[in-house]
Amino acid sequence: MEQVNQGVRENVYPQAAQALYRTLSQAAISAVTPIAAVLVALAFGAALLWLNGFNGTDVVTVMIFGSFQDARSVAEILLKATPLILIGAGLCVAFRCSIWNIGAEGQLYVGAIAATFVGTSIDGLSVWVHAPLVMLAGALAGAAWAGIAGYLKVRFQASEIVTTIMLNYIAIILTSYLVTGPMKDASAAYPQSARLVREAWTPRIVSDMRLHIGILVAVVLAVALYIFLQRSSRGFALRVVGLNPHAARYAGMDVRRNVMIAICISGALAGLAGAFEVAGVTHRLYQNISPGYGFEGIAVALLASNNPLAAIISGGLFATLRSGSEVLQITSQVPQVLVLVIQGMVILSVVAFAKFRDILRIAA
């Protein structure tokens, strides 16, 4: 016999309350899972360290909180977060368009080269002109470098995964060549470029700390990219192209154009990150200007589920772990590989939790 169960069907809450409840519960799920993921990974990390004969919990505590000792060390974290947020947020745009740009590292290097060129070859400009010019040069160079891979993709269907990786090698080796040859500071013993003129330097936030305004630029750009993706017409087209290129074509979107735009945006932000490394931190171009920010940026975007806003947080987290590992190296015997392993576990755990979150979402 059929049972009559009218009660369930009736709206228990009014519409608005339901919508609010839905938004809040989704937000809670989005926010809680990455944090839980990181905690679980760190717990495993602690266990791993313990197995290797270290006091796991102490080490992990140092990793996270060790770098939060004073204003100066916080500033150092933010300094590291700058390129990670820039690159991560930029890659969110490319990944949303289903373009697998693995070349942020190379784009960072060419950005650094361009910034060095503009910062050393011109003199006599005011800081209001020269510093932004350096940033612009870096961004344009990064965009152009990424644009090569984009062009090869839309014109010859060359996989951007392959081409961006190859362009990484070219950019890094080109940098080595330049600082040992054409751009080498003649007076220096080491391979390095001349020093950028003062006006080209990225202004600092507080005069006696290395932290520069790049972090503000990074945060503003991440927010802007979020709005761009979610609220603008162009961002909408990029997302449609990424989700279903057939439907995008059917709807009259220019798939190639959108692919070019997306890859160039990600390249521009990586190039800008390179400009900040030179103009804001080292003030000279070196061979190893980046400790792998371009690759870590991929993890930043991944951890942020390709949401530029979330890339601010995940970029900050990776910067914290990076600083923490430096503190560890100075204060303890923990080998750096173990620290890298723990970082890897964070990424894996986040991916696993993201899957779990999708299941929760459906259930909610």
Add this chain to the structure above:
Amino acid sequence: MSAKPFLRIDNIRKRFGPIIASDGVTLEIDEGEIHALLGENGAGKSVLMSMICGMVRPDEGEIVYRGQSVRFNSPREAIRQRIGMVHQHFMLVPNLTVAENYILGQGSALKVINDMDKVHAKIRELSDHYALDVRPDALIEDLSVGEQQRVEILKVLFHGIDLLILDEPTAVLTPQETDRLLALMGELVKDGKTVVFISHKLDEVMRVSNRISVMRDGRVVHTVNVAETDARALARMMVGRDVGMELPRSPAAPGRIVLSVENLTCRSETGLPAVRGVSLDVRAGEIVGIAGVSGNGQTELSLALSGLLPVDAGRVVLNGTDITGLEPARINASGFSHIPEDRHKHGIVLSLSLSENTILQRYDQPPFAARGMLNRRAIGEHTRDLIKRFRVKSRDEDQRIGDLSGGNQQKLVVARELARNPDFILVNQLARGIDIGAMEFVMEEMLKQRDSGRAILLISTELEELFAICDRILVMCHGEILGELPPDRSRLDELGLLMAGKTADHLEQPALAG
């Protein structure tokens, strides 16, 4: 109590957030029967069947299978108990072969790969036995929708099942293919299997099933023996009112030529000749139909017209402007609407919301965009309006369109394309997956569009659809238009002959390669 039922679904409940998909469903299936499941779009048929086959887990209630309470956590577990389902939307990996798709996800894949010859042989054997015409080494992406359907059915048979669930299997089939499928169901029952099948087509339901259950708002409201009912009564049970099988319509008043196609020739995506010198005109205020067995160039014709496939020769003129080979954006902008054949490939973006899907073509035009930014208020209002007018069953305009039932997705596509205020509407399979009540509504809408002076080209494998609303019917075979007939049911035989490639004087057309 007589014999225990083969499968008993007992008071099952399932909700997705605020949406109640199953509201205490109770249903019994007997061994060896063909049991049809009817119901309006969104009544909860697919969700119920997905729970039986382990795709979706019920919130409450019990499934008793062969006297035992079962709870499947995955389709694989269901298959192991010999329950298999062919879904409304296919679940094949496009860039793998048929055989590779079959062994995908099988625990012993490695072992199977070594035995690939055996797999191929088994597929060929089953295909021959049931006359399914499936080649084990064919790539899925090269197959037509109808062929993919047969691949899906054979896949389930390949794994060995006693209970076969078919979710709207005939929605994508031609009448001939449908006949074959219905015969196949009979054979399966003879081989001792049980079939549950979902359909919106009452005639085929009446033809093959033993019992029929009707769902409404997440419950089974009636189960009847086929001998004790008829199509009219079923329609009433489904939608709660009489549904006219014959639409009232005034004679067409064709005006100027809106779309003119001259000698259009193009190849399929795989490079084979597909459309061979098609010429036709569509005038304002008329609906021209194209009948034909699927795979005779209709897909390519509609893609070429809409700019999605390169044109090798010929011309397409819309409103006096040559649109041959233009980008889809330009074609769309010149008053061209297109209800595509494959809605999941072209028609919608599954993971976007209803709102986002309604502005797919107009995302950068006012009122939906201003100064490069989306106007979410205008988009939401417009979408809500379409949802209301076309009775799209959904939570709200922000719901993911992929979570709608199949028929409701189609309704939104139709609504979107008509709302774009086109001069010409290209339709490839109008009512795919739409229930009879909604079908009547959509057809009335098309007639209204016609009467307001739009030109409509309706490509369909569904003769009923063509007879119901077309003013004249062209027949396509082997990429050519073989003839034209009035929409007169008494000339069905002639139509059938033309569709089989036999021209009026019964001359055999030379067969094409591929």
